[in-house]
Amino acid sequence: MIPHSRPTIDETDIQAVSGVLHSGSIAQGGAVEKFEQELAGYIGVKGGVATSSGTAALHLALLALDITGKDTVALPSYVCTAVLNAVHYVGALPLLIDVHPDTFNMDVEDLKRKLRPQVKAIIVPHSFGLAADLEEIMALGIPVIEDCAQSIGATYKNKMAGSFGNISIFSFYATKMLTTGEGGMVVSDSEEFLRKIRDLRDYDNRENYVTRYNYKMTDFQASLGFSQLKKLNHFIEIRRNIAQKYNNEFKNLCSLPASHKNDRKHIYYRYTVKLRRDVESFLKLSKEKGINCERPVFKPLHRYLNLSGFTNTDRVWEKAVSIPIYPTLTEKNMNTIVEFVKNAAL
C-alpha cells in the first residue's frame, strides 16, 4: 500500500534523539528552549512555547486571549475536530464559517456576514499548506490565532504564515511537515502572551494557584524537531516538485489545488483536488489499487453539530480528495499514482 502520508526521518534525526537519550536529561529542558528559539526565528517572531500537541497549543492560545464561556470564537467548518475541541475546552461558543470553494480556506465574506460583538477571537487555519486571506481577516480588528498546523513554511505577501496573527500555533504530529511524533508550538510577538502561555504549560513550583496544565514537550522530541527544522526548506522544495508533476498530469482531469494567487506560496502539506466523479467510489478504488487516497477532512464540523447552510463546505467535502504527497514518495510510487488518477479521475 502506498501510504497517504509518511514522516521523513533520516540518520541525523536518529542521532539527534539518541544524543538526548544518552544525556540522561530527557524531559523539558535545554533542547526544548533551543527548538523554540529556532522555530520562532524561522517564522520571524519574538518567541515560541513548545507544547505536547497542536491542540494543546490552541488551548493555551485561547487562554492567553482570555477567551471564556461568555465568548464566541469563529473558525471554519472545513477543518479537523481538534480546532473545535480547543474552543470547547475554554467553554466558548463556536461560530462556524463556510470556506472558499477554490482555496478551501475561511471565506471572508461569510465571516463578515456572521460577525457579532460576542466574537472575541478568530482561528484561521491555512488549510493544506495554502495561506488564508490574512490581510482581510486581520483588518476586522478581532484577535486572530493563525493555525499553522498544516502550513509551516507557507508564505503570504513574502512573510511567513504564523507571523501575522496575535498568536500562532503549529503541530508536529507524525504526518506533519516536520515532526516530533506528537507536539506543537505557540508563537507570538507579544511577550505578555508568551509569558502567560509559558506559565500555563507547566504546573510545578508556583507560589500562587491557578488551574495550570501539563502540556510540555520533552527534550528528545525537541531534538527531533530541531533536526527536522533544518531540513524543512528541502522538504518543501520536494513537495513543490511533486505537486508540479501532478499539476501537469492532472490539469485536464480535475480542479487542481489553488496556488494561483501570486501573493502566497503553497507548501503542499496535502495535494487536494476536486473530482468530477463520485469521491466515495474513487477512494474505494484507490485502496483496491494499493494507493491510500483520503478525504482531506474526515467530516466537516457543521455535520457533527447538525448545522446547515454551509454550501461551499458541503460541495468541497463531496468533491475533494487528497492524493499522497511527501518527500519520501518514490518515483515509482509517484508514477503508479499518476497512472491511477489518470484512469480513475473521470
Ligand SMILES: Cc1ncc(COP(=O)(O)O)c(C=O)c1O
Ligand atoms: C488545522 C489543524 N489544527 C490543529 C490540529 C491539532 O494538532 P495535533 O494533532 O497536534 O493536536 C490539527 C491536527 O492535525 C490540524 O490539522
